[in-house]
Amino acid sequence: MCGIVGYVGSQHANGRPLDVVMGGLARLEYRGYDSAGVALVTQDAGLATAKKAGKLVNLEGLLEERPLPPATAGIGHTRWATHGAPNDVNAHPHVSADGSVAVIHNGIVENFASLRAELAADGITMTSETDTEVVAHLLGAAYAATGDLAEAMRLIARRLHGTFTLLAVARDTPDLVVGTRHDSPLVVGLGEGENFLGSDVAAFIAHTREAMELGQDQVVSITPDAVTVVDFEGATVEPRRFTVDWDAAAAEKGGFASFMDKEIHDQPHAIADTLLGRTDDAGRLVLDEVRVDEAVLRQIDKIIVIACGTAAYAGQVAKYAIEHWCRIPVEVELAHEFRYRDPVVNAKTLVVAVSQSGETMDTLMAVRHAREQGATVLAIVNTHGSTIPRESDAVLYTHAGPEVAVASTKAFLAQITAAYLLGLYLAQLRGTKFPDEIAEILQDLREIPDKVQTVIDASGHVREVARSMADATSVLFLGRHVGYPVAMEGALKLKELAYIHAEGFAAGELKHGPIALIEDGQPVFIVVPSPRGRDSLHSKVISNIQEIRARGARTLVIAEEGDTDVLPFADEVFYVPRTPVLLAPLVSVVPLQIFACELATAKGLDVDQPRNLAKSVTVE
């Protein structure tokens, strides 16, 4: 959950190590914001540290009050607290008892109690409540014994249980940063006369787009001119290089008041870019990244989507489309439930892991479990260089660009788009749709970015209603068919951004219990299916609206433009463009995202960094 940056370079002038580390922390702050800290190797060969509870801005204030001396290398950390309260003392870095090394950590050292006892027996007193401090003392001792920081890191990493990314600097190695990882992310950025380490590529995209993946259980050493990697046995490893296709400017606010607002506005591009280059000259879908043998994909008899949070709602939307287009049963399972229920998975199962970060620990563990059972795993992921695609059989990248706001918006739409592409690809491969039907759906998809733009351009009304509801204490969301996951996503956005109680329900479930919640003035959003859809879903949902309105609900209706049937029963209507039924979530969720963002802003809340949350949930 924490964000980690490391830097070493030959251009030491102008405080570059500190600038690079602080800039990286600013771009990684979405990973955690309980405290922040830096450690620099100073030019007179010493360690200088600064750390402060609270958001990065507090550390910036401290550095202004008490500037650090010029440095040659540095590491920085932004924390999401696990062990110990989020205060100054528990903030990282932690320095070894002999003052020789400073360490930062993302993850949990599960055997820290026994290591702590061992250190206590050696006369070392802990100053913090963290698991990380034991690592600093162990590393200091190993460094004193070996005189080699990378070797010391390798030796102690083998003793740690749990999950970790660790970075360390030593006071007498001015041009060296060492890192290691086990079940926690770390990527290398390759510069000219300088190199970088980061929890993800956002840490260094302002400086380089050339990067290297670090595998499980490896130790990396960066100097200004070299990157060396060994595994935990000490054997040299040649890591895979890749080029980041994200635009550095995409990780800046670009004039918007918040990343959340900017990312909502990015959504037409996120969808268009995810669709780009997916067909050949004959119009057939070509998913080059999906390097699973076609014979395997032809014989799968079940798909299980595993994901968490918003990504799981993207999976639920995809279920409706994939089952309809491919006639394959699709289950959607929260990743943290999946592996604990003895799921029926075998070589004919395609498991689709959906994740923006590619680092969600629950999803990663579910991927491993599925592969152990013989399933083929395909990852739908946004972040290059992350762990889930590396551990999957295949990957379909979404091209949403960096998503910085903790609450997911553009990644959600890109995930749905990628899942639709997968469904259509399977339909093409298995012959469950004719080529002209697939071409027609692809054309419908290509028209979605303009429709999303229309919703954003016409968002004045939903923003106004949101501002008027800043005092709301509970909002309900109803949807049916593909509108059901949209309702749940709308509720999740409101909970996490505005701290308002919100629940999403299947509209058909209303009379089985939730309708008891309706009382005078209770606001309820209803995602109304298209009147052109199947069966009588539209009229059934209109009946639901009448039922709750009769009991005093204030009805906030999302409906397709031209749907006048809703007017007599709606206190507010937010029209969205006409869209084919299965693709409708891509447009109908947008007013709900805008509503949550605007209402939270009206309450004066930080919409980019909501309380208690972190963007990448890298511990279970």
Ligand code: M6R
């Ligand atoms: O990085 P992932 O897509 O795997 O993250 C999954 C969830 O943690 C994430 O979608 C979370 O629910 C967001 N805060 C939702 O806005």
